[in-house]
Amino acid sequence: MTNNTPTDMQSILTDRISMEQAFRQARREAVRQHRMANLPMVVWRDGAIVWIPPDQLPDIEEPNHE
Secondary structure, X not given: OOOOOOOOHHHHHHOHHHHHHHHHHHHHHHHHHHXXXXXXXXXXXXXXXXXXXXXXXXXXXXXXXX
């Protein structure tokens, strides 16, 4: 952890921006790994489990670090 990173759970959970960034990063990585392995991805959509073939996974943009 860096000095700027909150270390207590309350601070982490109330930092919505950091949590959203972490979720987006995890999603990008999951999609990337499923594509590389040519495996479908399972998601929850409209109250049901849905299998998405790797060739139909959404394009996930990389973050812009300008």
